[in-house]
Amino acid sequence: LVNPRTAENLSTVLACVGAISSAIASLPTYVYRTTENGREIDDQHPVSRRIFFGPNQHQTWSDWIEWTVASVLLRGNAVSEIVTDGRGALVELRPIPWEWCSIQLLPNGRLVYDVSEITSVYGGTGKMRRLLQDEVFHLRDRTDDGLIGKSRLQRAASVITAGMSIQTFAN
Numbered sequence: 001l002v003n004p005r006t007a008e009n010l011s012t013v014l015a016c017v018g019a020i021s022s023a024i025a026s027l028p029t030y031v032y033r034t035t036e037n038g039r040e041i042d043d044q045h046p047v048s049r050r051i052f053f054g055p056n057q058h059q060t061w062s063d064w065i066e067w068t069v070a071s072v073l074l075r076g077n078a079v080s081e082i083v084t085d086g087r088g089a090l091v092e093l094r095p096i097p098w099e100w101c102s103i104q105l106l107p108n109g110r111l112v113y114d115v116s117e118i119t120s121v122y123g124g125t126g127k128m129r130r131l132l133q134d135e136v137f138h139l140r141d142r143t144d145d146g147l148i149g150k151s152r153l154q155r156a157a158s159v160i161t162a163g164m165s166i167q168t169f170a171n
Helices: 011-025 046-053 061-075 157-170
Strands: 032-035 038-041 077-084 090-096 101-105 111-116 128-132 136-140
Touching: 011 061, 011 157, 046 061, 046 090, 061 077, 061 090, 061 136, 111 136
Parallel strands: none
Antiparallel strands: 032 038, 077 090, 077 136, 101 111, 111 128
């Protein structure tokens, strides 16, 4: 059975995910504002503040980017809740493990994300919450349906299974 946890036991998968996600996380990040003369960096934008101060209380911007990219590579999707204050200004990007999400397409064409906060060593209430598509940041790997990303592991499951079998035999 190929899943992100077992696949990361292969040193090649672990190294590739680490190399790609950490390289992307190390890139400089800016928010630009369009001006009459082109564009300029907008340090006052709410996303700029999240880049500088961190997207949430537990992660730096580069930590969040690395988590997001690794989730996309291993699971095909990364979801973070967009938390706003009373004025609607962005105050936090809260990562949601993909395993906690169930996505539904509503008759009106919009998506909803049912999040089951699984109780674990990391916390979680065990309760279900529904988030609208405007309340989440959803980064997808290549998708077959335009809604849910399909991970590289799913697309190459037989290769990963073969690699795991070879590793087991070699051990």
